[in-house]
Amino acid sequence: xxxxxxxxxxDHQALxxxxxxxxxxxxxxxxxxxxxxxxxxxxxxxxxVRDLGKAVGIQSGSLFHHYPNKEAILRAVMEETIIxxxxxxxxxxSQNNDPAEKVLALIRCELESILGDTGAAMTVLVYEWRSLKxxxxxxxxxxxDIYENLWISTLIEAKESGRVVMDPAILRRLLTGALSWTxxxxxxxxxxxxxxLAKMALTLAIKPN
Amino acid sequence: xxxxxxxxxxDHQALxxxxxxxxxxxxxxxxxxxxxxxxxxxxxxxxxVRDLGKAVGIQSGSLFHHYPNKEAILRAVMEETIIxxxxxxxxxxSQNNDPAEKVLALIRCELESILGDTGAAMTVLVYEWRSLKxxxxxxxxxxxDIYENLWISTLIEAKESGRVVMDPAILRRLLTGALSWTxxxxxxxxxxxxxxLAKMALTLAIKPN
Amino acid sequence: xxxxxxxxxxDHQALxxxxxxxxxxxxxxxxxxxxxxxxxxxxxxxxxVRDLGKAVGIQSGSLFHHYPNKEAILRAVMEETIIxxxxxxxxxxSQNNDPAEKVLALIRCELESILGDTGAAMTVLVYEWRSLKxxxxxxxxxxxDIYENLWISTLIEAKESGRVVMDPAILRRLLTGALSWTxxxxxxxxxxxxxxLAKMALTLAIKPN
Amino acid sequence: xxxxxxxxxxDHQALxxxxxxxxxxxxxxxxxxxxxxxxxxxxxxxxxVRDLGKAVGIQSGSLFHHYPNKEAILRAVMEETIIxxxxxxxxxxSQNNDPAEKVLALIRCELESILGDTGAAMTVLVYEWRSLKxxxxxxxxxxxDIYENLWISTLIEAKESGRVVMDPAILRRLLTGALSWTxxxxxxxxxxxxxxLAKMALTLAIKPN
DNA sequence: CATGAATGAGCATTCATTCAT
DNA sequence: GATGAATGAATGCTCATTCAT
Numbered sequence: 001x002x003x004x005x006x007x008x009x010x011d012h013q014a015l016x017x018x019x020x021x022x023x024x025x026x027x028x029x030x031x032x033x034x035x036x037x038x039x040x041x042x043x044x045x046x047x048x049v050r051d052l053g054k055a056v057g058i059q060s061g062s063l064f065h066h067y068p069n070k071e072a073i074l075r076a077v078m079e080e081t082i083i084x085x086x087x088x089x090x091x092x093x094s095q096n097n098d099p100a101e102k103v104l105a106l107i108r109c110e111l112e113s114i115l116g117d118t119g120a121a122m123t124v125l126v127y128e129w130r131s132l133k134x135x136x137x138x139x140x141x142x143x144x145d146i147y148e149n150l151w152i153s154t155l156i157e158a159k160e161s162g163r164v165v166m167d168p169a170i171l172r173r174l175l176t177g178a179l180s181w182t183x184x185x186x187x188x189x190x191x192x193x194x195x196x197l198a199k200m201a202l203t204l205a206i207k208p209n
Numbered sequence: 210x211x212x213x214x215x216x217x218x219x220d221h222q223a224l225x226x227x228x229x230x231x232x233x234x235x236x237x238x239x240x241x242x243x244x245x246x247x248x249x250x251x252x253x254x255x256x257x258v259r260d261l262g263k264a265v266g267i268q269s270g271s272l273f274h275h276y277p278n279k280e281a282i283l284r285a286v287m288e289e290t291i292i293x294x295x296x297x298x299x300x301x302x303s304q305n306n307d308p309a310e311k312v313l314a315l316i317r318c319e320l321e322s323i324l325g326d327t328g329a330a331m332t333v334l335v336y337e338w339r340s341l342k343x344x345x346x347x348x349x350x351x352x353x354d355i356y357e358n359l360w361i362s363t364l365i366e367a368k369e370s371g372r373v374v375m376d377p378a379i380l381r382r383l384l385t386g387a388l389s390w391t392x393x394x395x396x397x398x399x400x401x402x403x404x405x406l407a408k409m410a411l412t413l414a415i416k417p418n
Numbered sequence: 419x420x421x422x423x424x425x426x427x428x429d430h431q432a433l434x435x436x437x438x439x440x441x442x443x444x445x446x447x448x449x450x451x452x453x454x455x456x457x458x459x460x461x462x463x464x465x466x467v468r469d470l471g472k473a474v475g476i477q478s479g480s481l482f483h484h485y486p487n488k489e490a491i492l493r494a495v496m497e498e499t500i501i502x503x504x505x506x507x508x509x510x511x512s513q514n515n516d517p518a519e520k521v522l523a524l525i526r527c528e529l530e531s532i533l534g535d536t537g538a539a540m541t542v543l544v545y546e547w548r549s550l551k552x553x554x555x556x557x558x559x560x561x562x563d564i565y566e567n568l569w570i571s572t573l574i575e576a577k578e579s580g581r582v583v584m585d586p587a588i589l590r591r592l593l594t595g596a597l598s599w600t601x602x603x604x605x606x607x608x609x610x611x612x613x614x615l616a617k618m619a620l621t622l623a624i625k626p627n
Numbered sequence: 628x629x630x631x632x633x634x635x636x637x638d639h640q641a642l643x644x645x646x647x648x649x650x651x652x653x654x655x656x657x658x659x660x661x662x663x664x665x666x667x668x669x670x671x672x673x674x675x676v677r678d679l680g681k682a683v684g685i686q687s688g689s690l691f692h693h694y695p696n697k698e699a700i701l702r703a704v705m706e707e708t709i710i711x712x713x714x715x716x717x718x719x720x721s722q723n724n725d726p727a728e729k730v731l732a733l734i735r736c737e738l739e740s741i742l743g744d745t746g747a748a749m750t751v752l753v754y755e756w757r758s759l760k761x762x763x764x765x766x767x768x769x770x771x772d773i774y775e776n777l778w779i780s781t782l783i784e785a786k787e788s789g790r791v792v793m794d795p796a797i798l799r800r801l802l803t804g805a806l807s808w809t810x811x812x813x814x815x816x817x818x819x820x821x822x823x824l825a826k827m828a829l830t831l832a833i834k835p836n
Numbered sequence: 837c838a839t840g841a842a843t844g845a846g847c848a849t850t851c852a853t854t855c856a857t
Numbered sequence: 858g859a860t861g862a863a864t865g866a867a868t869g870c871t872c873a874t875t876c877a878t
């Protein structure tokens with residue numbers, strides 16, 4: 001049943017090739033994608049392992065050959081997304097030099113991850129945090145720190161260049177909220193492109209030159 | 210068992226007296242407060258009716274004398290909060306005339322509701338939306354529309370006065386995210402007051418004069 | 419609230435006056451009537467004490483001032499009906515001398531009790547027997563024996579007179595079933611009167627002269 | 628644990644082979660048999676799913692792998708019985724030609740089903756009707772109509788042959804009551820055989836030749 | 837690897853009964 | 858007598874997880 005599969009970005013494809021993340025069309029990849037979608041739509045607690053099984057065409061008992069328990073699936077959804085997006089952000093930063101351009105690149109990356117293919121997983125990352133057991137939270141927090149450090153160091157750089165006024169830590173937090181909330185209202189089909197939205201978000205943070 | 214009870218604001222007390230919302234020290238009021246706290250901390254699904262009963266000192270079966278089912282408790286938590294905060298915002302708007310001051314008043318109100326006593330309920334409103342059945346969602350949406358209209362009309366006024374540049378609808382959404390996200394990081398005990406935070410948030414929206 | 423109250427038969431009224439059964443318009447009488455109706459319609463188990471209270475306009479807790487528990491209400495419904503119908507049958511027998519006429523009188527009495535005002539209670543007597551605790555069953559069985567003895571002795575008399583062929587005990591049982599089942603199909607409004615039905619039932623038992 | 632299993636009749640076995648009804652020694656068949664017995668003895672409402680589980684040696688939760696809810700078990704009990712007895716009646720009719728013999732065959736069939744192995748289920752069919760939700764009742768009524776049509780058409784035939792006097796519809800109803808009531812008094816161990824009882828019941832309906 | 841029946845702890849909800857007012 | 862909030866045991870049902878096949 002060869003569905004039309006959207007082409008992966010070159011950066012994403014490279015990460016698949018290196019084994020950093022699962023290929024979206026592999027068995028595990030499809031499970032994680034389905035899980036992200038269901039967890040976003042119904043919530044982790046209300047999604048049963050039978051739902052998950054049905055979504056990928058196997059019996060619920062067979063899921064446990066791939067992951068030891070339901071929570072591990074949630075954790076894998078989150079891990080893969082952070083890792084993928086961290087790498088995509090690194091690649092984007094390396095292609096820009098101007099501090100304001102770098103901030104815009106990060107905003108664009110984050111919006112694309114929230115509003116694009118990994119959007120469901122990004123939402124799960126925010127909304128299902130409490131469903132992780134503490135041990136898993138700590139593990140994910142490590143990955144999140146790496147991700148956030150890219151942001152903070154970029155904003156510090158922008159502040160030093162005079163383009164940012166607010167305290168970088170607080171600015172990042174206000175931006176995090178503003179961007180992650182877009183999942184609740186932004187619709188791709190409207191007449192506001194992600195690029196336009198990114199530029200509008202940039203004006204929250206950066207003084208016009 | 211007379212606990213130390215924080216004094217209600219005059220506006221809040223008036224609403225209690227009018228029967229618009231339950232008194233926080235009434236049986237129903239204490240249940241809703243406990244429910245908001247538990248729903249925030251553990252999530253609606255993971256909070257059992259036994260948890261709720263224990264939190265207010267009654268058996269789980271007795272809860273059903275006050276609310277017909279668990280979902281009705283969630284719904285009441287949400288309804289009360291929106292109604293209360295809508296009224297508090299109305300009162301705050303009526304005390305300010307300058308468009309920028311009005312926007313600041315709304316930001317302050319929203320931050321106080323998110324970071325203060327009704328913070329748990331506000332968080333529940335965002336995070337447990339999916340746990341409401343559709344019928345309840347529609348009911349709450351009506352209340353939310355009234356609340357959001359206060360925001361939108363105030364931002365339109367500010368734009369007309371030249372202090373706001375961005376489209377009001379988009380600005381409101383970016384602000385909604387930025388403000389609601391504060392619950393995840395702002396700590397009262399730190400050295401950033403809510404008033405300071407409100408002013409910083411204002412700079413996202415409003416051009417310096 | 420003086421509802422139009424159907425006139426009691428003279429025999430029934432006499433029993434009320436003697437205190438043998440509750441007056442149908444007394445507090446207890448109305449409760450038993452409502453209970454019979456609800457127990458018939460929904461079954462004893464599915465009828466809650468709240469249903470009973472609502473039907474007579476009091477709170478459920480107040481029922482327990484009249485009867486010590488729910489089962490006692492069921493038992494009272496049954497007792498009253500058997501006692502009443504036993505007395506009505508005695509009166510009817512005393513007004514007939516011919517053996518066949520006597521059998522017809524009993525059939526008529528039983529049909530009237532099943533299809534008339536006490537029909538709900540008669541149905542309950544059959545369908546809710548298992549809901550009585552054993553002690554109550556034994557008590558009711560005593561009353562039932564008196565009732566059945568009227569039947570058996572009348573049928574024996576009819577057999578001795580040659581009008582009945584079958585063993586009286588078996589005949590009574592077959593008739594019991596045939597008559598009690600009428601509650602499931604006979605409708606007063608149709609074009610078959612109870613009297614006609616009684617005569618048809620008689621032909622099951624009695625040879626034409 | 629090979630219990631002594633009564634041999635199925637050839638007709639019954641054929642229906643099992645065709646998949647029309649569950650084999651009495653299959654998992655589902657044993658559950659339905661146990662359910663029928665418990666529902667008859669204690670009533671549907673008073674029978675808990677834990678009772679059902681215990682009766683077939685599984686946990687109550689496991690019942691829900693076979694039937695989606697308790698009511699579906701009740702419904703299956705009823706459906707299987709009607710279907711089985713309809714087929715057995717068809718077979719019996721096809722082996723008799725004389726109208727009176729055909730009526731006797733139906734009476735015999737019905738008595739055997741009431742007093743034999745499916746007796747519990749037949750009782751449940753009568754006594755627990757109200758416990759079915761309306762949708763299920765309609766479904767069962769369709770099956771019941773087929774069953775009753777066999778009776779009515781046979782009685783019409785008998786009336787046309789002059790052996791029956793009463794209106795067939797009314798006669799069927801009186802007979803239904805008389806026969807179904809036998810469950811409350813007939814005991815196999817007594818000195819009245821089912822065949823003798825069937826012949827006595829026939830005399831209610833049919834004039835001696 | 838996959839199945840699917842079974843587990844068993846846990847859940848929301850019901851309801852007869854009690855009792856302070 | 859009547860109220861109605863509270864009790865607490867019991868109920869039908871769910872579901873992640875196990876495991877023999």
